[in-house]
Amino acid sequence: MKISVLIPAYNSEKEIYTCIRSLLEQTYHDYEVIVVDDGSTDRTGSRLDFYAKIYPELITVIHQENRGVSAARNAALKAAKGDFVLFLDSDDWMKRRTLETLAAAQARYAADVVICGNVYEGRVTTRRHVRRVLIPHKRTLMKMLMKDRQVRNYAWGKLIRRSLFDGLQFWEGRVFEDVQLIGQILLKADKTVIVPDTLVHYNTHRQNSLTYSLRPEILKDMLEAFEDQAGYITAYDPTLKREAQAMLRRVRLLIGGALLLHGRFQDPLMEQILPFSKAASAAEFRVHRNLY
Incomplete structure (x- = not known):
């Protein structure tokens, strides 16, 4: 299986x-690396x-004008030859057995997607993982995604069958595309399939990372992505409506807090998120407090 x-x-x-x-x-060993500059x-x-000159059979470099991460990912997807794809950010890294572990899980369970645990490295280092292999029902998977715990709202950390992207792409010119x-x-x-191995190290400390701060200019994209x-x-x-509403309450609280923190009291976005339909509990808020 080529990755x-x-x-x-x-x-x-x-x-x-x-x-x-x-x-x-x-x-x-059956993999290729496509990097879009x-x-x-x-x-x-x-x-x-x-690097591509030294490893021409392994590394392909695509140069394009600056169009944002979504356009870069779409260009890489278009050039990919593997049966499965794995996204990685340019300042992150993987453990030596990452591809082997994910490929083995895919083969064992005949999975379309394999999700691994990850390590967040920055001002505070944290780990996200499960304790055992999970094969959740799709409804449970969506609940996990909306809670943003064992299944995170990121493209990276997931081995994905390439054909699943047929007819889909990352939205361009915007953020929160994941x-x-x-x-x-x-x-x-x-x-x-969700495996317990923590394999990807994600850098949250870089200044240009969306995880570094909730900047006012990205909040509209954030709201629309979650909506x-x-x-x-x-x-x-439709039975997941309650969970979806709880997710949106948490996101709106984060957006409201970010706007207030930056002194954007009259920002038009504030009218879209207030009033909240229901006060979010402290437990709900903790789920997304370190989202981006």
Whole structure:
């Protein structure tokens, strides 16, 4: 089974070596690496070309004008030749047995998607994983996604059958593209497996990361992405309406708090999120407090 590892890269000259090195050290051998240099203004592009020259059978580099992470991911998907794809950000890295572990789980359970645990590295290092292999029913999977715990709203950390992207792509020119798309992919999958192994190390400390802060300019995309997710999940299963509403309450609380923190008291977005239909509990809020 061939795996395509897809990496969008922008101004990552200081981090890209660690990312690429983790791929070169993989114990699984049937894979390719496609990196899209999204109009970097530093030496990211030249460094990637150097790696591709040394490993021409493994690494493919695509250069494009700066169009954002979604366009970079879509370009990588278009070029992918693997049966399965795995997204990785350019400043993150994987353990040596990541591809081997995910491929073995896919083969054992005939899965369309395999999700692994991950380590968040930044000001506070945390781990996200389950204690045993889970094969959740699709309804349970959607509940897990909306709670953003064992199943996170990220494209990375998931081995995904490439054909599931047929007719779908990341929305371009906007952020929170993972939230808008990943639930649709999971709904198309016949079987999703969650393994307990923590395999991907995600860097939350970089200044240009969405996880670094809830900046006012991204909040509209955030709201619309979660509203879109709630819409297609409840269309799939109307009995999940309560959980979807709880998710949206948490998201609106986060957006409201971010607007107030930045002094945006008169922001038009505030009218869209207030008043809340129901006060969210402290337990609900904790689920999303470190979302982005």
